[in-house]
Amino acid sequence: MGLGTGHGAPTGHGAPTRRAVLTAGLAAAAVTASLTAGCSRHGTAGDDGRAPQSSTPTPSRRQATGSVLAVKIDNVAAARPQTGLDAADVVYAEQVEGGLSRLMAVYATRLPEVVGPVRSARESDLELLRQFDRPTLAFSGAQKKLLPLIRRAPLRPESPAQASGAYYRGSGRPAPHNLYLRPAELMPDGAPGRTALTTGFRYGPAPAGGTVTASRTVRYPAARFTFTWSAGRNGWLVSMDGTPARTTAGNRPAPATVVVQHVRVTKSTYHDVLGNYTPFTETVGTGKAEVLRDGRSYEATWSRPQATDGTTFTGADGSPVNFADGQVWVVFAKA
Known part of the structure; x- marks a missing residue:
């Protein structure tokens, strides 16, 4: 299920046992969520520029009601300029290996035609995404030992292994900086709306001072x-x-x-x-x-x-x- 070039391709402090708590929490959430979040699907590292392979390829499925779309976006120099970043409601920036950065763009009020380049997920993403109601996570893959944790998480994992038709390899850039997503393929019902942004953020007049x-x-x-x-x-x-x-x-x-x-x-x-x-x-x-x-x-x-x-x-x-x-x-x- 190769990924060909698509049309329009762009040329605070927690406890010391936080990771154990996260793993236990995901396991508990999986009792009800994993059956619908893809725990029986096969994953892949998929971040080396090759088309990920799955023994059980499946077409794109209908989105969960009220589900935001979260996309892991590459942020090294070779990945810029990015596509669809300005349409996100929230953009999270985090440190990854080697002191570099990666982005997670969250879409709720509108979906761009294309987003990317898409890259791999990290363990931190699973904790961050728990604030949303079964979000859809678009990512290129993950470290092999992390994949079972992603499959048990209360989210809808959508890498090219699960939804090959939603992704394509763009022209003009070397892999792995050329994987792009068509959000409509994962979100056929469209953007879920502002109420899906259960971030806890409050909007209103500026506070005094500053x-x-x-x-x-x-x-x-x-x-x-x-x-x-x-x-x-x-x-x-x-x-x-x-x-x-x-x-x-x-x-x-x-x-x-x-x-x-x-x-x-x-x-x-x-x-x-x-x-x-x-x-x-x-x-x-x-x-x-x-x-x-x-x-x-x-x-x-x-x-x-x-x-x-x-x-x-x-x-x-x-x-x-x-x-x-x-x-x-x-x-x-x-x-």
């Missing part, structure tokens, strides 16, 4: 994000690794709200083919955060008591820190 902020940079060992306020766009222009970010359509992402969320980052038990261990980003717990909106920065505390909860952000006086209407970027920074 610090005038022209730009904010978050650094990983081998990557960095810079957000520069643009009054004309009423948002924060995104730059990655010192280069202005653009989509293949020429648009510059300019999220209305940017969150720098300080989290505990530990070493996962999983690693890449070079032996680099995958960072595990803990998104359950509490910690410090910075909320950027309307050209100002607001200090906040984030809280997510359980994996099934959304994340709330409160100011020093205990009141919620409202986000501005529009796209939100959440960058996980090591506490």
